[in-house]
Amino acid sequence: MTHAIRFHRTGGPEVLQWEAVEPPPPGPGEVRLRHHAVGLNFIDTYHRSGLYPLALPSGLGMEGAGVVEVVGEGVSEVKVGDRVAYTNGPLDAYSEVRTIPARHLVVLPDEIAFEQGAAMMLQGITAHYLLHSTYPVKAGETILVHAAAGGVGSILVQWAKLLGATVIGTVGSDDKAVRAKALGCDHVIVYSREKFPARVRELTGGKGVAVVYDSVGRDTFLASVACLQRRGTMVSYGNATGPVAPFDCALLHKAGSVYVTRPGLPDYIVTREELLERATALFEVVRSGKVKIEVMQRYALKDAAQAHRDLEARKTTGSTVLLP
Known part of the structure; x- marks a missing residue:
């Protein structure tokens, strides 16, 4: 037994x-x-x-x-x-x-x-499909990774740097900020004391990021959309703070004709x-x-x-x- x-x-x-x-x-x-x-x-x-x-x-x-x-x-x-x-x-x-x-x-x-x-x-294959399939990150792009010191986040940061991206990471504490920086984040935002959309705009000269990888869910969704450049992609792949609330699709137009997707692992390893x-x-x-x-x-x-x-x-x- x-x-x-x-x-x-x-x-x-x-x-x-x-x-x-x-x-x-x-x-x-x-x-x-x-x-x-x-x-x-x-x-x-x-x-x-x-x-x-x-x-x-x-x-x-x-x-x-x-x-x-x-x-x-x-x-x-x-x-x-x-x-x-x-x-x-x-x-x-x-x-x-x-x-x-x-x-x-x-x-x-x-x-x-x-x-x-x-x-x-799970975490590594998730990072692979997020970076290579959900939104294929290209060298020179700036991306935002939430929970950058977490399980998936720490892999996303390292792999995105390998692809040539500039990585902005968010974390919840100074200790995690140190780890995120060590993993390769070019910029780290401690969201408990900084409004990350404003900081992202500042870091990108007002342009915003090409993609946001967000595993946090309810608490960060709308603010994450506000970080995107025109026709950027919002990837919501987790619900750590709860599921994302319903929202008006007109928001996507107002944010710059941005895209939103909610991927899941099983659909990326079908065969x-x-x-x-x-x-x-x-x-x-x-x-x-x-x-x-x-x-x-x-x-x-x-x-x-x-x-x-x-x-x-x-x-x-x-x-x-x-x-x-």
């Missing part, structure tokens, strides 16, 4: 329970995987709270890394003993052992540790080929040292509730992993 985090009702971190479970044997196309590390992401709190509804009771978690223990019939993607990592798929990453469709797994390069692998798949393409690109920049995945916090998996409390209280920086 192994253990996993499960919840039977939605609510705060207190609904997360450490339970004994028996993963089903892998069926056709599935494998049994023993986790060595599990990634913590803000979307996990949306599932737990009911913002993104699930059938209950439910497991939790969208990414992890570990070793394949058993393969089901017809599995060709991986083999027993492979070091693998994944994102997306059925929510059950907060577990010691799980059964998962093999199509979601990618082989983890030997140079990348399990903790890194667990911390980088296995696309998953492998994005994962390969991520592994390459990490192995090169040009993008660093730093695990800043570690919690025992059984202490997932405390990890959620700290995440929602903005006490975490960069990437966090849960250890079985």
